[in-house]
Amino acid sequence: MTATFERGLNALREQIDAPVASFFSSCVSCGLCAEACIFYRETEDPKYTPINKVEPMRKLWKREYTLFGRLGKYLGLAPQITDEELTEWETLVYDSCTMCGRCTMVCPVGNDITMMIRKMREGMSASGHGPVELMGAAVRHTDGTSPMGDLTKALLKRVEQASAVTGIEIEVDKPGVDYMLMLSSHEIASGEEMIASVAKIMDKAGKTWTISTEGFEATNVGIQLGNKDVAANLVSRIVNAAEKLGVKTVISPECGHAYQAIRWEGPNLIGREYPFEVRHIIEVLEQFRAEGKLKTNGKDDSRITFHDPCQVVRRGGVCKEPRNLLNMVASDFVETDDAGTMNWCCSGGGGVGANQRANDIQAKAFNMKKRQFEKVNPEKVVTMCAFCHSTLEDQLEANDMDEIEVLGLTEMMAEYLEE
Structure with missing residues (x-):
């Protein structure tokens, strides 16, 4: 057993809390989660059933946290999880699940299967399993300012372009404003359109806003990869930048997992509440409307x-x-x-x-x-x-x-x- 695999197994054990145990105990194997999954529906392959994607974690729970499992382990009858098994399940956990949450919505006993897959990814990434693209993006973001590396110069260029297009002065790192806008690297890479659009809307609404060069990237690869340490670090950057500027509201941009990371999971990841609000850009526009x-x-x-x-x-x-x-x-x-x-x-x-x-x-x-x-x-x-x-x-x-x-x-x- 390698040190990396043992680290992953320990990470998987840490994810087996009371909710996970209750999920495994209450699953009635009805198959509704399969019918809710696009990967199962479009392939009709049973291996893509959502609950099957967390099978290694269920096996670990049964072996180490149930009476019969412990007895079987003592007698040498309970099957062990192997690194080969995690390698096999890696493609199910990362390639055939978008963590869309549809399976969770239809579960008749209320199991949050999506969150269990997220927990499964925690064990996977800790044991060295995961798509090379996500692992590389996590390193680039940790070392730089985005999954694409350091996009600070690109951001400032986009701000300059947006100001030229709209005729509106856009100030970065401005303290005491109403809103701090985050952006995804996709939006920065594709052009100045998003920044220009927000500038025009904020100008019409009479609101003050800024972008922080110390915390502008909304994308959180840690959430996708299943690495809470990376995820917490990336959330902390945004929180520290917002606190430094003293803004009232942080705007999550048009990015799904960014919204989940900063609004719903962020306080738990960093272990404290925010002194500001977090809202999706569309929530802000709806308020203006x-x-x-x-x-x-x-x-x-x-x-x-x-x-x-x-x-x-x-x-x-x-x-x-x-x-x-x-x-x-x-x-x-x-x-x-x-x-x-x-x-x-x-x-x-x-x-x-x-x-x-x-x-x-x-x-x-x-x-x-x-x-x-x-x-x-x-x-x-x-x-x-x-x-x-x-x-x-x-x-x-x-x-x-x-x-x-x-x-x-x-x-x-x-x-x-x-x-």
Whole structure:
């Protein structure tokens, strides 16, 4: 037994708390979680059943924390977990699960299967198992300012470009403002559009805001990889930057796992409450709308549908807000089947889209979204997650459906701002 494997096994043991034990004890093997999973539905392979993806952890629980398991262990009858087994399960845990949370929603006994898979990833990463792309991104982000390395110069360039486009002065590292905006590396790499859109909206709403050069990257690879130490370090950067500037609210950008990491898991990761609020950008825009500070003029006449990002809508509760906004700027808005909290994943979340090894299984999983879109035949798809945005564009192109344009909701709202 290698030291790395033993470290991973210990990490897995640490994840087996009272909720996990109750989950394993109460699972009735009904199979509903399988029907809720895009990977099982599109392959019909039993190994992709969500509860099966945590089987090594269930085996460890049974062997070491149940009466009959301990007796079997004493008699030499209880099977041990091996490094080979973790190697085999690695592709199930990372390649065929986006941690979308749909399986959790349908579990009749309330098991949070998604969180159990997250815990399973903690043991995997500690034992040296995980996609090389995610492990490399974790190192780059820890050593730099983003999963792509040090993007500080790129950020400042985007701010300069956004100021030139909008004619609005955008100040970085400005203390005492209302809002501190975070960005995903996708948004920084793709252009100045998101920063320019926020600048225009904040200017119209009469709000003060800034971007911190010490904590601007929202993406949290630690959450996707399953490394709470990395995740806590990345959250701490944002919290320290916000506290240093004394801002009232931190804005999570159009990024699903970033929202989960900073809003819902962050305080637990760093062990304390925040002295500021955390809100998704769409929550902020909805507040502006409700207060009469977000006024638009004109509408897009294209046939438009909306893709619900799993971590923001299903696991974050931001469901009505994007629809309130979209109805302001779209005259032909149509919903897909299963829209809202039970919508189907884009197929790329949870690190799957960043994992080249998962390309084939992801392509199969996307067929569910493909059929959703084919049924409503949209000209445009709007979403509020940068990774969903890029995944949808890539998969639509791969399926010869790239005549469908993919848009970000924040940028769309900025486009129709009242002059």
